[in-house]
Each structure stands twice: as C-alpha cells, then as structure tokens.
Amino acid sequence: MPNLTKAKILLYDIETMANESYTWGIWEQDVLYVKRPWYIISFAYKWLGEGGIKSYSLPYFPHYKKDKKNDKELCRELWKLFDEADIIVAHNGSAFDSKKSVAKFLQHGFKPPTPYQVIDTLTIAKRYFKFDSNRLDSLAQYLGVGKKINTGGFQLWLDCAVHDKPEAWRKMDRYNRHDVKLLEEVYYKFRPYITNHPNLNLINRVVDNCPNCGGVLQKRGFRVTRVGRYQRFQCQSCAAWSSKSLKGIVR
DSSP, X not given: OOOOSSOOEEEEEEEEEOOEEEOSSSSSOOOOEEEEOOEEEEEEEEETTSSOOEEEEGGGSGGGGTOTTOOHHHHHHHXXXXXXXXXXXXXXXXXXXXXXXXXXXXXXXXXXXXXXXXXXXXXXXXXXXXXXXXXXXXXXXXXXXXXXXXXXXXXXHHHHHTTOOHHHHHHHHHHHHHHHHHHHHHHHHHGGGOTTOXXXXXXXXXXXXXXXXXXXXXXXXXXXXXXXXXXXXXXXXXXXXXXXXTTEXXX
16 A cells, blocks of 8 residues: 655564573562673564565674674664654554664664654554454454464574574564564554544645545535534545544544
C-alpha cells in the first residue's frame, strides 16, 4: 500500500542481547553483579509505502572483529533513521524499542534526533480492541497477515552474540525483517480505527485529506454535538472517519 503523504513514517524493530550477570541460583534470583549490560545486536526497518525491508546487525560493521559487543555504529545508523522520521511505528515501541534506542543514543553521546511522534501498535491493541493476546505474533495470526518465524528460543541470541555463528546471524536477520513485515501489516489493519493518529494533514500542510493516511475523503452525512454540527467524511483509501469544522479537520 503506497504512502499517500509526504510524511516520513518509519516502521522498525530492534533486537537486544540480555544482560550478562551473576546470581546464586537459577530461579527468581536477585542479580548480584552485572558483568556486561544489554546492547543492541540488530534492527530492521522500512519506510511506509517505500521499497523493501532493510536491516543492520553488528557483524556488518568493520569494528566488529575487534569488539563484538560494541553497538555504537549500529546505533548511529538507527539514530539517522529517527532523525529523518516524522513518525516512528513499533510494537511495544513506547515502553521498549523507542526507550531502549534513545538510551543507547544517550550512552554513545549522540544529540537528540529531530522530534518525532510515536505510534505503538501494542498500545493501540490494548486501547481500541480486546484480543486474547496483544503479542505481535498473535495479532498477526488473528488478523490473517502471517506469523512470526520460529527462532528456537534464546539459543539463537547465544549463537549470535556469544558463539558468533554466521548461520545464526542470517537467521536473526530474517527474523528481524519478518517482524517489520508483520508490524506493517498490523499497522495497516489498525490505522482506520486510531482516533488519535498523528494528523498527517498538519505534517503535510494540507487540509482536505484523510488525517490518518492522506487519502481522498468522501462526504458521509453530519456529526452533531451539543455545541455544533460538523461535516462527516470517510477516507476512500483506509476507511477512517473524520469530520470538519470551520477550523479544519477534527476528531
């Protein structure tokens, strides 16, 4: 589905390695000492309505042979995407992907990227619907757009970050990219229901298009409130509803 606006909408997913730490036991233990904190091992992304899905992982960078846990250059590439985006989309992005990414930007001394808005498909799932599970895999299957690749569990992360197996890195790359594919499909399904979606008309400096996707609007009667009467529209591309007052598009 093409992007009908000039807005730069980034869909992305990061994969991190767990903390390396010491405990006295193996079940519900307090961490005694963190030997090596978490770091980002890969991310995948695409621009909404553009091209294919791209990805970066630690072995892509020249310094990897010297320091296999240094994610600075990987995070620099992610920072560039954040800096370019008007909107970033991720599943659990508000609580995890976005905050983890920004924490790394801070650690590596990068300046704050250009301000952007966040769309979190996990938050949307919880706010507007009642699914049995809000996990990306479950949502994708429920909506009929696919399912996650089976990684085999944490062993894949060990095979990448500890054992440095090329085959594991290739599988991680496929897994990461596929998650972005599912994210895009779920976002498209959710988009017409998101009443607080960032208003793309304001970003694109237009008035009469769909505020959710930029598509063509069709008049569909009126919306009446206690204080006024509004022309109601439905988008002919994504089917989202909106209404227009004398001041422009309103929710």
